[in-house]
Amino acid sequence: MSNNNSNQEFVPNIQLKEELGAFGYKIQVSPVEKGMAHILGNSIRRFLLSSLSGASIIKVNIDGVLHEYSTLEDVKEDVVEIVSNLKKVAIKLDKNVSKVELELSVTKSGVVVVTAGDFKTTQGIEIINKDQPIATLTNEREFSLTATVSVGRNVGILSALPTELEKVGDIAVDSDFNPIKRVAFEIFDNGTNETLEVFVKTNGTIEPLVAVTKALEYFCEQISVFVSLRVPSNGKTGDALLDSNIDPILLKPIDDLELTVRSSNCLRAENIKYLGDLVQYSESQLMKIPNLGKKSLNEIKQILIDNNLSLGVQIDNFRELVEGK
Structure with a gap:
């Protein structure tokens, strides 16, 4: 068996x-x-x-910092670590928001962790991981920064272009936009x-x-x-098809068009398989096809218009080129 x-x-x-x-x-x-x-x-x-795509911090400006290799008094982390922490902040923006600036400013005493939840947000902006650490203050001091958030795709290698680093102290962030x-x-x-x-x-x-x-x-x-790619049946006429300069849209099968069942069946019964077959018919020839009425004709003409085509076009040896006969 x-x-x-x-x-x-x-x-x-x-x-x-x-x-x-x-x-x-x-x-x-x-x-x-x-x-x-x-x-x-x-x-x-x-x-x-x-x-x-997603939102991510692309640049940051920290008060009292001129470059990313700086250190801050009474702050445990150096600037490189702070920037790395900012990269981990998960931010959700409304669809109509593509770029925004977030401000963070705190004054605390003792050993205190500044987190993403300390950012001041407005409508359309949401911090998901509000407990994400940004910096640790080891003594009473003010800690302020402004972060620029943008929408993008993939991992950005220093996403803020040099032209966007407008202010002294602007630091580019190697953003990760992918959620x-x-x-x-x-x-x-x-x-x-x-x-x-x-x-x-x-x-x-x-x-x-x-x-x-x-x-x-x-x-x-x-x-x-x-999807509409078709290979000649015997594989021998591929070069001829390429050399013929036939518009690829003419190779689209009739079955792939959004025709009604009635129109599709009428064309199939007439052995019209491709748009290249269909455009070679005139209106009068189509009207002679059994069961194909004026409504179906108008539907077919609209489909051709949508594809920048029309009836009554002569294409020499179209079917032979397509099917390798």
Whole structure:
């Protein structure tokens, strides 16, 4: 008896398995075709770590400090450590806010830790980890700074450009805009299929499930350019197709257009497979197709207009070039 398991198709389902601590989530995808779980897991991980944007401090100006290698009297940390602590502050900005300045000014006595919660915030700005240490005061003194927050993507290497360091004492921060703190995946072999578990942890400025959705939406946008790509059936006419200077939009299958079922069926019955086939018809020729009425004709014409095309175009040997006949 032959084994057809290798030809079996699996339709994965996604389950929200469990929350793991603050801002952590485990997602389970199953069943996944054997060998595909690693591809999916690695793709999800890479896009989560590279495609999401977020807010981060890009520069800071600390009262009494001229450069990042300075030290402050009655402050335990040097300026390099203070800047490193500021980089860890998780900040959430409203959608309509792309850049803002935050002020922090405290006067305290004794050994006191200045935290992110000491920042003065306004509407549309939220500090997530308010307990994040900034500096430790070892005696009574005033400690003031102004931090510039901006929205960006990926890790910024000294994100504040030299032109943005306007004031004496402005210090650039090597910002980390990505809200993802950790991504890991694990694969379980179920014999005929696999189960993929993905663990996602954020800094709290975005929910883990929202982060996954946004990253995969971006992934789909990037890969969608290949959806309409078609290879000639016998592989021998690829060069001829390239040399023909045919507009790639003409290679788009009719099935990929947003036509009604009636219009799509009428064209399919007439063996019209591509936009390149369709544009070669005139209005009168289309109206002769059984069951294709005026409403369907208007729909087809609108689709062509949306793709900057029109009816009645002559393309020599189009089908032969596409299908290699």
